[in-house]
Amino acid sequence: MLTYVFPGQGSQHVGMGISLFDEFKELVKNADDILGFSVKELCLEDSSARLNQTQFTQPAIYTVNVLSYLKKLNETGRKPDYVAGHSLGEYSALFAAGAYDFETGLKIVKNRGELMQRAKGGSMAAVIGLTKEQVDNILRENHFDGIDIANLNSPKQIVIAGNKELINRAKSIFEANEQVQLFSVLNVSGAFHSRYMSDAMSEFEIFIDRFAFSPLQIPVISNVFARPYVDSKLKETLVSQLTSSVNWTDSIRYLMGRGNMEFVEIGPGNVLKSLIRRIQAEAEALIINEENLDDGKIERRKMKSVPSFHVNKGSQTSNEADHHMKIVETPKIVPIDLGSSEFRKDYNLKYAYLSGGMYRGISSEELVIKMGKAGMMGFYGTGGKTLREIEKAIIQIQNSLTQNQAYGMNFIHHPYNLDHEEKIIELYLKYGIKVIEVAAFVTITPALVMYRAKGLKKDAFGNVIANNKIIAKVSRPEVAEGFLMPSPNRIVEKLLALNKITKDEAEMLVTVPIADDICVESDSGGHTDGGIAYTLMPAMIRLRDDMMAKYGYKKIIRVGAAGGIGTPSSAAAAFILGADFILTGSINQCTVEAGTSDAVKEMLQQINVQDTEYAPAGDMFELGAKVQVLKRGVFFPARANKLFELYRRHNSLNELDKQTKSQLEERYFKRSFEKVFEEVQKYKPESEIQKAEADPKLKMALIFKWYFAYTTQLALEGKEESKVDFQIHCGPALGAFNQWVKGTKLEDWKNRHVDTIGEKIMLETAEYLNYKISMLMKG
Incomplete structure (x- = not known):
């Protein structure tokens, strides 16, 4: 079998593509029109010294790769069985597989290069001589929490990424290790394939969404998962590639496991050829359980529970020995795998991660805006705020976020002042607030029903669609049940009689639950029943399933988890229990954006779980x-x-x-x-x-x-x-968080930002789950 591999950034050199530009004049002209400069001149002359600048490098390499592939195709008349690309090279592989035409791919790569060029202050370094596990150990032991594994180029060639200061500090630590053959700081402008690319990833996700991709005609091996792309997740996987490690080693091991494989490098240089030789010499093939495969494609597993693993044991046949048979591995979990993809899509989120609405504006305008700009969602804390203060906050948030950036408003129960509830809802309706976080309710009130009614409409097929979304925080099944039911008839009839809802709205209310999603709140800061997540989550999920069956809802009600979440391990526990999303609270109170005093933050920074x-x-x-x-x-x-x-x-x-x-x-x-x-x-x-x-x-x-x-x-x-x-409302999650970040930059609250915390928790939750799964597989 035959695999074509396409190189990425780093393989560029003046003179590349010299025999191609005149052969494919029409494509080159199209490229010049898209880029606004002569790609031929850039590659052959580089008179302005731009070829090593990311925004120029990436479209140049993509163009040369694609032209090289077309020339190879003309010469041989044979398409490969598989294609793969290293980082940027993956875009050339997707072109070869028919995902898009040359021009579409170039537009996407041009945007990618521009976004990555803007990521300043980061650095990368190649570590040669150590395995990934050894590099991980050194980073952990020396508290280099701000450094990520960026590239797994071969079993003993690992690239790390982080800010320049951390990379420079790490240099002496790694060089002191006698097994390190070389520690080389790379000549790059940013910390690519790491958490530091999250801003670029958010913008890239918006840009790439405008394009339509075609089904793949050839299996393309993903850098993120070291498995073939899934058609339905093409865009999602390309977006996550920006912050995920380039898993080149396992990509090649996977292809080695598919049979007697010939690798041909298509494009400038022979970097990949050299890496593949090392991988073949130093690593075994990955033999994947055939039942997980479908014509070379493998679905990414949704992490709802600990998966079962298949191990090939027993004596090897001669054929197995030839292919270096090994334990079957599952696709690596990445942050976007955590929780419900439908939930993320409905709320336009990068991660299934929310920050709750802490009262008196502690969940401040700045906090909500920061979350929204990072592709997550925060709720403004309205409890104890006047209508005028809430209105002012809404205006500031709406003026600061784009239409595609998520945010929500907290809506707390006022049992002794239902009129005030209705005034708040009227304010939300006036400003078009589309998401509210409902808290401290023990029963359904008219204000909730009115908000729900005003967001209902029917689509072209007669299905009721809810534009005003309610996420209800609940800690007791009987309260959850109320939110999982349609609106109470007595309230609907009362609102109808008062002309606060229309007849059509009243009729639609009986077909949908009060809440779109429920968030199960266990022992938490602020209002709490002190529940235990391990008992609450299974009971609530079962209740959700029963209520959906009882009322025949067409759209699933997602179940999230809140309370006690302050570390990757606690977040992992929530997702394994079945959470479709997680919501954090106490840990966000001790951040720069939190709307409380520095004195409070100093106190909170010191606490432990028993405080x-x-x-x-x-x-x-x-x-x-x-x-x-x-x-x-x-x-x-x-x-x-x-x-x-x-x-x-x-x-x-x-x-x-x-x-x-x-x-x-x-x-x-x-x-x-x-x-x-x-x-x-x-x-x-x-x-x-x-x-x-x-x-x-x-x-x-x-x-x-x-x-x-x-x-x-x-x-x-x-x-x-x-x-x-x-x-000071606070739960023990903050104490756990403080212990987790002790000895790192985040120990000081002045370095804590809500978006950084959210990114860190989601990234390290995925890493934690991958580690635990690998330990289970080892038995």
Whole structure:
């Protein structure tokens, strides 16, 4: 069998393609029109010294590769059995396989080169003499967490990527290892094939989406998976290639395992020919279980549970010995494999990763914008914010993000003020808010149904489509059930009677659930029932399945996971439990973008997993609802719990003994009950104040609840003299995160950015799962 391999960046040289340009004049003219310069002059003369600049190198190599392939095809009349390309070379391989025509491929490569050229400040280095595992060990032992494996060129030629400072620091460490034959810093402008290309990847994904690809006529081996491309995932795989390692070694091993294979390099130079010889000499073939293959294609597995693995054991036949038979391997998991691809598509996300809406704008406008620009989605924290403040935040977010960049608004339950809920929803409808994160609801309210109704329409086939999407955070099955059902008839009829929804909207409401997706919230910061993910997730997924069957929904309701997620291993556990997406909270509170004080961030940076405690929730004080808060270095949880206990045992402030009253006024409130009530009257409606004057129990509740607003404001303002009273919602996930990043750049909160954290968690979750799977395979 025959495989054509196409080289990538690094194989360019002046004079390449000298015999090709006059033979394919029409294609060369088309290339010049697309590029805006003479590709022939660039390759043969390079008078302006541009050939080694990424934005010029990539289209030049692609052109020479394609012309070389067409010449080879004319000469031999034979198409190869397989094609593969190293990084950029993969675009030439896809052309050879019929994915697109020459001009389309060149437009895509031109954009790719321009985006990669803009990635400044990064560096790459080749390490020769060590295996990937040995390189990984050195990076881990020396806390080089900011360095990624970029290329696996041969078993003992590994390329690493990171910022220049880290690569330069790593040089002496690697050179001190006696097995390292060479550590060579490469002459490149960026840290290609690493997490540092995520911005370029986001823009590239938008650009490439405008093109239509044809089914492949020849199997193309993907750099990302070292397996053949899948037609339905062509664009997705090309996009992920920018940040994923170039797995050239296993790509060749896979082809070695397909039979007696001849490799022919098509294009300038013979770099790949040399690498293939090393791989053939140093590595065994990969023999893939035939049941996973379909005409040379293999579907990427969705990581919903630990997969089963097949091992070929026993004595080798002579034929097996010739092919170096080995344990069957599965495709490598990459971040975009994690969770539901449909979820990512529906919300236009790069990763199935969300950041939750922390109250009082701690999930700030800046945080939401940062997430949206990185291809993820954040929710603005509206709890405790006025309508005017929420409107201002919406305007800032919408002005900062493009139509394709995702964002959402938090929508928290107001059990004692349903009118306020409706005013918030009216605001969301006014500004066209398409995604809301619903939190702390125990029942469905009219505001939710109204929001749902106003986003419904029918497509050309009569199917009901929901444009206003609801992601409901739930921690109890009975609450989840309400969101998995259609809107309650009593609420629909009431809204219809009040002319708040139309008859058509009412009819459509009975065909869809309240929520598009539910997010199962286990033990978390803020409002929490202290649930355990290992028990909640299976129960919720089963409930979702039962409710979908009961109501016959056509579109699946995705189930996500939140609470306790602060490290790759916890994220991996969530995905293995079946999460279609994950949502983080506490870890984002200790970032540059979080809308809280530096004093709070300094405190949070120091905590461990045992440094949180449950306290009453100020907004649901009378109900006895709980929030999880920081306990290290503060008195708030103890004082809040005492206030609730006093409220539970007494019917009025007059029942409190003198010592208790003095303690509350002097130590907790730092003012008299009368002064507190005067402040309460400034922001509570007159009707509620009148009720409190007539009901001593209610008045006591309002005064005690003032303390919760007061302590929150102290924390937001960072008043050092009142630090012991700071109310800081936080879960143990942040403690785990702090331990994970200890000794790295991210130990200091000033270096923590929400997008960096999201990228790091998703990338390292994929790596963690790959490692665990490899350990399982080894038995």
